[in-house]
Each structure stands twice: as C-alpha cells, then as structure tokens.
Amino acid sequence: MKKTSTKITAFIVIAILISACNAVKRVPADKLLLTKNEISVNNKAIKEEIVFNQLYQKPNTTLLGYRLRLNLYNLANLNPDSTYQAKFKNNPEKYKRLSKWLSEKQVNRLGQSFWYHGIHDFLIKTGEPPVIVDKEKSNKSLLRLKYYYFNNGFFNVKAAYQIDTINIQKAKLKYDITLGNAFFLDTIKTSITTPVLDSLYQRNKFNTFLKSGNQYKTDDFENERNRITTNFRNNGAYYFQPNYVTFNIDTIKKVNQANITLMINNYSYQEKDSTKTEPFKLYKISDVNIYTDYSPNNSGLNINDSVSYKNFNLYSQKKLKYKPKAITDAIFIYKGGMYADFRTVLTTRYLNNLKIFNYPSIQYEVDKRDSTAQSLIAKVYLTPRKKYSFGTTLDVTHSNIQDFGIGLSVSETIRNVFNGAETLELAARGNIGSSKDLANPKNNFFNVSEYGVDLKLNIPRILMPFNTDKIIPKSMIPSTLITVGFAKQRNIGLDKENFTGGLSYNWTPKINHTARFDLLNTQFVRNLNPRNYFNVYSSSYSALNKISKAYNTNPSYYDDAVNRDLLIEQGTRGFTNDVLSGSGVFLKPLKPADYESVKSIEERRLRLTENDFILATSFTFSKTTKKDLKDNDFYLFKTKIESAGTILSAFANVTNQKKNANGNYDIFNLEYSEYVKTEFDYIKHWDLSKENIIAFRSFFGIAIPFGNSNYIPFSRSYFSGGSNDNRAWQPYSLGPGSSGGLDDFNEANMKIALSGEYRFKIAGSLKGAIFADAGNIWNVLDNVKDEKSVFKNFSSLKDIAVGSGFGLRYDLSFFVIRFDLGFKTYNPGKEMNERWFKEYNFSKAVLNFGINYPF
Template sequence: MRGSLRLLSNWTKIGLLLLILIVAGCNTLKKVGEDELLLTKNSIYVDEEKVTDSDIRSLIYQKPNSNVLGYPLRLNLYNLAKENPDSSFQDWLHRKEKREKRLNNFLSKKQVNRLQESFVVKGASDFLKRIGEAPVVIDTALSQKSVNRLEAYYRSKGYFNNSGSYDIVEGKRKKRAELDYKLNLGKPFIIDTVQKNITSPELDSVYDASSDLTLVKKGDQFDLANFNLERERLTTLFRNSGVYNFQESSISYDILRDTTQLADDQLMDVKLNIKKFRSATDSSDVNSPYRIHRLKKINIYADYLIGGGTDSLKSMEYDNYTIFYKDKLRYNPKALTDAIFFQKDSIYRDLDRIRTYRQITNLNTFKYPNIEFIPDTTQAQLISNIYLAPRPKFSLNLNFDVTHSNIQQVGTAFSTSVITRNVFGGAETLNISARGSIGLLSDAAAFSDEPFTSELGGDVNITFPRIWFPFNTEKIIPYYMLPQSRLSAGTNFQQNVGLDKQSLNSVLSYNWSPTIQLKHNVELLNVEFVRNTNQGNFYNVYRNSYRSLDNIADAFEEDPQFADFFEEVDNEDDPFRLSIPDGANGFVEAVLNNQVPLDEEERSEVNRIEERRQRLTENNLIFASNYTFFKNSRVDINDNNFYQFRVKLEGAGNLLSLLSNVVPYNKNDRDQLLVFSVPFSQYLKTEVDFIRHWDVDDSKVIAFRTFLGLAVPYGNSDNIPFVRSYFGGGSNDNRAWNAYELGPGKTDNLNDFNEANLKLAMNVEYRFPIAGDVKGAFFADAGNIWNVFDDEDNPDAIFNGFSSLADIALGTGIGLRYDFTYFVFRLDTGFKTYDPSKEGSNRWFSGYNLKSAVFNIGINYPF
C-alpha cells in the first residue's frame, strides 16, 4: 500500500510539473484578433451605485471567461487547440519532398489518410475545444442587447422610464477591456387602485373570500413578479375550489394609465381580468364562464392494460367507489380507496389529484396512474376514471461491486433480492435479500494468518402502505402523508474483520411525509444482538493497545515466573513478546491480582487496556427506539441554494430496565442485568446534522456541513456499544485521516479502531467547474471524537469542556470529481493541517506534504 502511495505521489508530481509547463506556455490572447478586446469584467451601476446581485448580473449576455482561482484555465486549454489541424498536417506532410512517399510505403496510403483524422492530429484539438472555452471578445451588439434586457428588467419593477447605456473601459494591459453598464431609473410607479372584471359569478365569490391574501395591493410599487405570483396564486385557488379546468392564461391585468407620461404622483390603476373558459377546439369567444364542479362518480380500474378494453371487466361498489377488475379482485378494496382522495359529491380539488398520484405511487404496486375527468357541463359535475396498471408480481435484482477501503486492498461484493408485491392483498411489499463479499486484507489490517475477509448476510423486509398499529392513526397521520410501516429481520456474519461478528437485528418502523420537504421516521423497536466470535483476536486488531501492554511487560520477560506469558520472535531488538491471546491476557490478570510489581501509572495503563478489551469484546444486546426528523428545502437536482436539517433522538434499554421490576434478571460480576446471558445496553443518544449550500456564481457552490452527536450511557451500561459509537476520518468525514484513525481527543492510536461517544464535525467545500464534466473542490474538514460520561479514564481522550476544543483536528485539501450525470466519481487529497495528537508547534502543518497525504475515493458528494 505504501509503495502504491509513493507511486501515486510521483505521478502527481509529474502531472503537476506538466500542467505548470503547459500553463506557462499558454498565451491568453493567442486567439484574440488585432481589432478585438478580451472581456475581463462586467460592472453594473444603477443610479451610480454598484450592483452585486447575482440575479441582475445574470441578465448580461457576455460574461468573462471562467477561471480557476483567477486563472483562465479553460481559455488556455482552448488556445492549445490548433485552428486548422488538417491544414497543419498537410503542411507537415509536404514540408519534405519524400515524407509522404515514405509514410505511404511504411503505413499505406489509406492509413496515412486515417492518420489525418486520428486523435494525435485532429482529435486532440477537438477535445481541447470541447473542454475549453473560446475567448470572450467584446461584441457591441450583445452589449446593447444587455442594456435592453437590463432596462426591461427595471421596467418590470415599476421604473417604466429608466434609461441605460454602456461604456468600454480599456485596461492598461493590451487587448483587454471591461464593460460598465449604467442605468438611471427615475421615479417608480405606485399602484393606486385595483379593479376587477371577473366574468364568472362563482369565481368572483371565491376571489372575494380570499382578497385579503392578494399579492397586488394598493400602495405597493409596481412589480411584474408580484403580478405573476398573483396569477399563480389565483390559479391554485380556483383549481382547489372546484374549477377543475381553470387556465392561468384566462387571467390578465390592464394598466389604466399611460406610463410614458411623467407625473408628480406616479400613481397607476390596474384592472384584473378573468375571462371565460376557452376550449382548445373552439377559437370563438362564446364559451361558458367557469363553474365549480362536484364529483358525480368515481371509477377505479384495478387491472387496466394500456390500449385494452374495459367492457369485459367485472365491477363492485365499495364506499361510494366503483371498482372494475378482471376475473378476480386481487386487492383489498380499502387499500385502493384509501389511496384515492376524491370523494363522491365533494367539490374538485387539484390538491386531491396530486395527493392521489403520490399515494398510488407510494403503494409500489402500480405503475404511474392515469387519472381522467369527464365533465357534465350542464350540471357542473365530473366523472373520474382512475386507471391502475399493476407492476409485475415478482421482480429480481442483482448487484455486483468492486470495493476498496483502509482494511481491504480490494474486494468484491454481491447482493440479490426478490421483491413480491401485494403479498396480502393490501399492496404490501415483501423483499427478501441476500448479500456476500470477499476481500483481500491490506498489510496494515492483517489481523490473522488468513489474508481474506468474508461477509455473508440476509434480510427479510415487509412494507405496509399504512401505519400498522393497534390504534387508528388516520386522523393524526392521514394517507396523503404517504405513511409506511416496515418490519424487517436480518442476520450478518463477518469473518476475519476485526473480532469477527455475528449479528441479528429486527426493526419495526414507521415513516410519513407531511410535505415533499418534510419527513418523519419512528423506529418503535430496533433490536440488535452482536456476538464477537473471535474475542481472542483483540490484541491482533488493536495493535496500539498491544504495543502499550508489551512495552510494560518488557521489564519482566526474563523473569522465570512470567516466562509462560512470552514467546520468542525473530527480532534482535526485542526477541521476546507477549503471546496472543494467552500471554497478554495472563499478564493482565497477574497485574490486576497484584502479582506483578508495577508503579501506579503503569498499573492504571494496564487497567485501561483491560477495560477497553472487555468493552470491545463483550457481546451486545441493544433494545432501542428512535425518532428522526428530516427537512430538505431543495426543490430539484439543479437547485444549489438549499439546506438540509436532521435531528435524531434514540433511547435504548429503558423497556428492559422497567421489566426488571417485574421479571427477575440474572446479573454478572459487574452487577449488570443480563438478558439471554448478555448485559443489555442502556443509553440516550442525540444527533444534529445541518447542511447548507450556496450558489455563488457560474456553477460555483459553497457547501457547509456541521454535525454533533452525543450518546450517554447510564443504568445498565458504563459505555456505548461499538456499533452505536462514533469514529473520525474517512471519505465523508475528515479526509486528512483514514476512517477510525482520528482521536479520541489528542490520543494517537494508529491502526486501532478508534471510537468514542461524542463527535463534533464541521466541513466546508468550495466546488467549481474545471473543464467539461471535470469539477474541482477545495475543502476544510474540522472535528474530532471524545469520550464523555463513560468509563474512560485517559485524560487525553476525555472531553473536558471548552478547553477540549483545542483538540479539534483540521484537515484541508483539494478534490477532483467527474460528473457521470447519474453519479459523481470523487478523488479527494487531504493534508493534516492541525493534528491534535502532536505537541506544541508540531501540531501545525507537520504532515503537509504529498508523502503524508491521505487519498480518498468516493461516489457522489460527501454532503
């Protein structure tokens, strides 16, 4: 592994050197004509005040070439491309009299022609042009179009008589210039009165009932954006008030004033017009006014085939719905009607239509539904036909992955799952999955003589599209919130990974989403049993603990009464060491029984090692419940201005502790209550995770994340189970440290699986485009883990208030990413900027070089 890092480091240096040589040889003005000026900057001045608003600046047609830290990388890549590679090749080919003839004899004439189209001759230039960026030279026609666009923007804000211009400001450097856009706004127009002309009496009544919510008000400055928002508000209002066919194009506004004439008051009257419904098939103006419609009949086609007929289907009436089916109804009628939010004789609401689409999709039993409305215009009634095309009853998924981690040099993983839909007739989904992996251990993680790791596991998961609970929860969590209940059970076996583990787990959970941005999840029962099957491997895995213990035992390796604890090894400096596990465990037992003369500090160190061994090798029974609240303001995948907020609360062992008052439990020698001969864990845990993204400019994004997690043991536990504890480092945490290498606190336990029960992390990343689908990032990761409120007594690992914040580690670095559209491949290089495990000034920049860098490979962004 170290050899690979050295090789990667050398190649990185060579790559940087080549990049510097290429960049140094580039001429930014190479493809800028003699009479042209390269645009270097745009400035906008409104009433002599500089504008920095990114939305307004985006109105300018021509923008300077993009840059990476002030350097126009894409422009210089473009400049490296040859303008006419075909002509250059022909010139080279005929520069010497016999060159073409010799090449034809050596390659053949056909291959010489192909050489002209090759990547070396033509493809390289095409590639550089594709990922590069042509020089942006000032075009006065586009500059005037930018002025016109800016004037139009401010007219939409009520400045109807504004005027604009632009100036070309040539700089001191040749063939470069800036553009200054200047606008004089004048006085804005103010809305004086709002009149209305609504042709439908029913719509007029609905409008009057919500007039207090209007976004176009007397006394407000004219703003076209408010008029557009008001049109959207009214369209939503009418469509949720029974007008199923209302069209936004029916709404218009008239300005009842000549805005070209200036006046002292600058007041204006506006009129709201809502016209009659205009049919797409009728261009005349004799259509009837909009009316409020009610649902006369609702039909559900449960076995609909696209293009198939419906005459041969059977039908049944259920709760004012008519359900059509073929041969036999395979679904519980209530499961179908609960997903429909229209009710007979109720007014039409567009909100009910959207909720119906979402809930039917949530059933995971049907394809995307088709909902049809047939109007009876004479009575203002609707017939709704809901067509449900079933998904296949069974589906099979297979996955295969190649993995790499700090433990495995390389590994392969496979998984398969069988999905069965509509198991009990109520749109339930049963998922039976199996997974397995095998990998080659890295040299640093060789825990045994076996060089391979393996893992095998499986799960059974059933999902109900409702809250599965003894009491009716529909009033608290209605179906439009997409409720789901999940019951799962699974097992997992690990071989030659740490202490080797066998785990059994079972979960009963509920989740629902009041809105698209808001989600709740409750795990009423989360039961996990973890059994360490190779406890004797502790000192092979946790090498730092072993080295500390072996160093203490060195003083007694020649004492005959302790000879059984040692074995001879091929090492001139230290020919004897404690054997694993018998010698190490025997020496610890002798120390704790006062059979080995040690000073107080060494005895405390041995006691700490033994306590850690017991904690990490003991089996765990976790009987927990938790609640997670998640909010995401992101609108879509292209939204780069959003935040995510997650809070999780978890408690474990409380129910078992209460039952101990009724059912007598056995106890171990540490006075812990036992269930199935295993002490159950008891703790409270909370996590807060906040992510914020800012869209800076031109696809540049600043991403920020902060995380705080704390788990406090009490009652039946003195510490937190390993599977519920925190670790630091890794590709999604502090990238200057490998996973499990950081902390706790200021300790330096290299090669150990370091964990603790308190974690603080902060990350910030500046993401920017480089060329095409290649992106770059600069990042800074801060944070650490500590022990608190548990049985750890090493002061270097314990959080002691604000003074411990000095132990926050800082890693900085650079990342490269390639966007494959569906996922992002990520390579991050992290440097230890501040290392709390070192002393004094050595904490800063001691590992700030490529040799000490940590390379992380990941899929998608870390936050």
C-alpha cells in the same frame, strides 16, 4: 546530456505556456476580446449578479483570475486533419516510409489517434472559445436591461453602452442606466364577471401579492395570477386557467403611481364555428372509477371483475388482485367532494409511493347524467408493474478494513404479496476481499469474506392494532417497514455474526419533511473469534507488549527469549492476569501508571470482544428546502433521539428479575445495552452563481450509557476521520480528545464535527473545492478514565482537530467521482507548541476517494 534534456524540456514547457497565455490568439484581427462588463445605474457601479445575468455576452470564465478554459482552447489545433495531411503532403517520402513500416490504412488511422486528433478534441471540448465583442448582442443586452428595470417599476429607463478598448484586441463593455422615478401601486380594484369566482376571491384576498403602496413588480402580478388560479382550481373551477386573469394598469394623470384593475371574464369555449361565453361553474365529483390493470398499449377496456367499496368503483379486466382498501387508501378524490387540483397531486404521490404501479394517469370527464353539467367523473388508470423482478449489483470496494473487495448482491422483489399493495424484497449479498490484517498469516490474496441475507416487507399504511388516522392521516403517506437480516464475516476483525430486526413507521408530515419512528430496532452481535483480538488491534498489543518487556519474568508467556514478545493468546492473557490480580513476579515494582495502562487495555479488550444485544426505540425527523437535484441554495436539518434497553429494564423491574454478579440484568445470559442517544445534523448551501457554491455542515451527537451499561457498544459509537468527515485523518484515526489516536479503531460516545468548503468549476465537468474540517470525538459519562480522552468542560474544545485541503471532482451526471487531499492543520494529539501547521506537508497528507459530495 541529462542537463541538456532538462533544459529542452523546460524550454518546451515555457513555450507552450507563453503560447497558451496569448489570450487573443484566436481573436480575428479586426475583432476585440471581451474582458469585462461594467454596469452603472444612476452613475453608480453595481455588482448584483441578477443584473449581470441579463447580459447576452459575458467574458471568458476565470480560475483565480486566470482564463484557464480560454487558454486550453488556444492550445488546440482546430483543424488536426488538415495539419496531419499537410505533414505528408510536404514530405511524400516520409509517408511512403511510414506506410512500408506500418500500412497505408494504419498511417491514415494514426491521424485519428489521441496524440494527433483526440487531444485536440479534448482541448476544444474542455476549453472555451474567445468571447468576441458583438454590437448586436450588446444591443440585445441593453434591451434586456431596460426590460429588467421596467419589470421592477421603472417605466422611463434610459440606457446606453460604450466599448472601451483597454489593450491590443481587448475591450470592456460599459452599460450606463438612468432609471428615473419608480412607480408605486395606488388603488386596486377587481372586476370578476362570474359571481361564484368573485365570492371565492373575496374570501382569500388577504393573501394577495398586490397591495397599495408597494413598488410595481411584474413578479407580483405573476404570483397573484398563480395564487388566484390555485385557489379557484382547488375549489371546483375545473376549466379555469391562468390566462383568464388580466390586469389593467392605468398611469394616466398619475405621478409615479398606477391604478390596478384585476379582471376575470367569463368562461370562453368553442362550439362548432362560433365562440361562446358563460359563467364559470364549480364542479363536484359524481363518481370515482379506478381501473386497476389498465394497459396504455390497449385502448379498449374489457371489464370482467368489479367491486364498489366506500363510494369507489374498482374495475379489472382480469380477476381483481387487490384488496379494495389498499387501493382506495391512496385515492384522495371523493365522491360528492369538490374538484381540487391538490387532491389529484396527492393521489398521484401516494400511488407512486406504493411502488406497485407505473406512473398513474388521472382524467376527468363531465358527467352527462347531470342536467346542470356541474359534475365530473374521476377516472384513475393504474398500470401494474411486474409482480416479480430480479436484480443484481456488482461493486468494487476499498475501506480501512479491506485493501480491495468485490461485492455481489442479488435481490428478488415481490409486489402486492398479500394483495394489500405490500412489497416484499429478499436479498442475498456476498463479498470477498484482500486485507493485510495480521489475522491472515497465509497472505492469500482473497483472504476476507462476508455474506448475508436480508428481508424487507413494506406495508403502505401504519400497522397497529388500533386506528392511527387521526394522529397520522393518510395524506402524510404513512408506511410500515419490517426488516430481518443476518450477516457473517470471516477474517474481518473478530469474525462476527450480526442478527438484525426492525419495525419502523415512516410518514411525511409536510412536503420536504420526513418522520420515522423505529418502534423496535434489534441487533445481536456475536464475536466468533475473540481470541484474535490482539492480532486485529495491534496498537493495544504493542502497548501491552512494551510494558511486559519491562516487568515480565514468566518465560511461558513468550517463545523467543531474545525479543520476548508476548504470545497471543497465552502470553497476553497470562501477563494481564498477573498484573491485575497482583499475583505476578516482576523484574521490578509495578508503576501505578503502567498498572492503569494494563487495566485500560483489558477493559477495552473486554468491551470489544463481548457479544452485544441492543433493543432500541428511536425517532428521526428531517426537514429540507431542497427543491430538486439542481437546487444549490438550500438547508437540511435532521435530528434523532434513540433509547436502548429501557423496555427490557422496565420489564425486569416489573417482574422482579435478579441481577447478575456485575449488578446488571441478563437476557439469554447476555448483558443487554442501555443508553440514550441524540444527534443533530445541519447542512446549508449558498449558491453564489456561475457554479460557485459554499457548503457548510455541522453535526453533534452524544450517547450516554446508564442502568445496565457503563459504555456504548462499538456499533453505536462515533468515530472521526475519513472521506465524509475530517479529511486530514484516516477513518477511526482521530481522537478521542488529545489521546492521539493510539488505538487501531478509535471510537467514543460524543462527537462534534464542522465542515465548510468552497466549490467551483474548473473546466467542463471538472470541478474543484477548497475545504476546512474541524471536530473530534470524546468519552463522556462512561467508564473511560483517561483524561486525554474525556470531555470535561468547555476547555476540552481546545482538542478540536482542524484539517484543510483541496479537492477535485468529476461530474458524470448520475454521480460524482471525488478526490480530496487533506492536511493536518491543527493536531490535538501533539504537544501544545507542536499542534499548528507542524504536519502541513504532502508527506503527512491524506488522500480521500469518494463517490458524490461529502455533504
């Protein structure tokens, strides 16, 4: 019976696949399915995507050559309602029986269920109807191809197409283009009626897109029109528009050449029933009026308070709530200055960045007081946001620490808190979760928790005791951020208290450039439960316990004479002291390798259980060419340099402070960290069109301890693995070097990471990816001596791990849900002859879940 049912299932699956693979299933008998487009130019086949984009009809999309979406569509029942009704129309007795068992209403509703209706709606929506060869659309495609080549200088294009039947009800379209000779620009003249505009043009004509000898391109003319408009409107020509720029193209008596005349006529305007013209005027700003509490719902302005400050006029319908400088610093339109579009844009950007107003409105009107009518009054309308706003967020989390967690955060935002456009945010957060950590022997479901409070004060200017406008002008939209935070953990690791504080400055040197200078970045980490170390770091415990069984003779170190497992904390500490002090009595002489292992375990325990104090200064710079969220052809470069402890050491040297027994300086009886750290991050995306994208990322980071430290604090070190890193390894499970990830949380002070993936569309919002990740972490110039973990020279690059795999992503517009399955392709933790493809199977694969793309 089991074999029979298996055969039936296989037969059904095969039948469905055969039915679905009939590509012409939905193609009418007298029509043809378009399977391919071919374009030849001057009898030579071309593949340029921009040319194929001119075609109105394109074949059904494919996935690795298979028309997946077309076949999904072919699986669907296009009229599920009729099919469901016919089912009972042909068998009324069946309808009666089903109605008695359920009810007539439920039977009718059954026809709208997923099985009868919903699944077909899904297939229709996800699938793709067959693309039928359409002669009318083919003629339109031919016309667009002609226009495309005409716009690129080929004025005598000839084009034709033919339908080539290649199979039953299938065809391909062949487009044949004959270009002729291209036309080139010859002489270029100008005819600008308004003298002041002609003068402006002559001063900037070296930037022109139209140059004698260049091949004719319509885009060059459009770019030149926009360049001229931008130039004029940024120099006072308020009424100038692109349509005033026209071109006369003369090809008469020319062989493949064109004479160009750029023409700009006078300003044209309507006065009553007649059209008048006059030369363009260049306008200056006579007044800048700022309305600080404008309401778009109230057209009238009842001004009750006003102030003039540095040639700016501030008006308020109620009592003015802002310090004048806080508002005027955001205004780049000046009294007496020329009208300029870029100043309007810059003012809008700065005002938006304050985050205390809704989208501002800037309007201009001609100043009637000026008899020459060449002055404008700039009016800036500001609509304040609510002074207080309350927010909450609820998150469900999963991490390498928590199997399941629920987080809640509440925040209160206070705007214009000191009347200087400052924004103060107070936030509290809490998290409870479930963990199988050995630190939780009671095994309650919610056995871990964390809570914290944060304060952020954003000031829209550089807060310094001296003026920084010459170094960072206000056009760079500078701001100061002051942060203070506290967090406490229970049953997470060693149960930490984390105190943070910072003073940072942010600015944008250019569009798409950002800079950040952290003058002070302070962190104090206090471990509340260091005795819990071997419960948390079970790999260290296992290694120490294994050694103790070979040597330990002290029965007080364990409570089970059979298994002889070390007690935590009495046994682990006692046995470690016996080994390192040489005072223990052992079953046999201690091997040097085992002594070094115990020493390494103890050094790691001391490092990870010590309280950390970090006082760092850093500078971060980033640059991107990404224009918007839909831009898939861009790069992002980010670099950071950080120095910690140098200020404290300099102060200690100047004040002749004494060092402790370890030869280091203390602050609050705690050795502070001292290191220098630098990072480089580069991301590049290539858009191959049709939602096919190649993405690449490279990262290098190194932190070198010196002076007061010989290691990097855990919170500032690097790890490898995870959904945004090498996806064939779990977080913290890769490296260092070829050590094989023996510890529970493997970290080091140098990291190399490379990732590349090919992203493609599968069906609808479902996307796919094929990826490869490479990288590792190493110890360098610190106190780690294990040769497998240390980066010695370029030969250590052989320990770069390689993971590869595939992923599925579902685009919900506002975020992307991501699943990636990574396979260990090259594992440096294995012996040399066991590294390549030895774990390339599903049992050793790592499934990663993430939100949004990894890079």
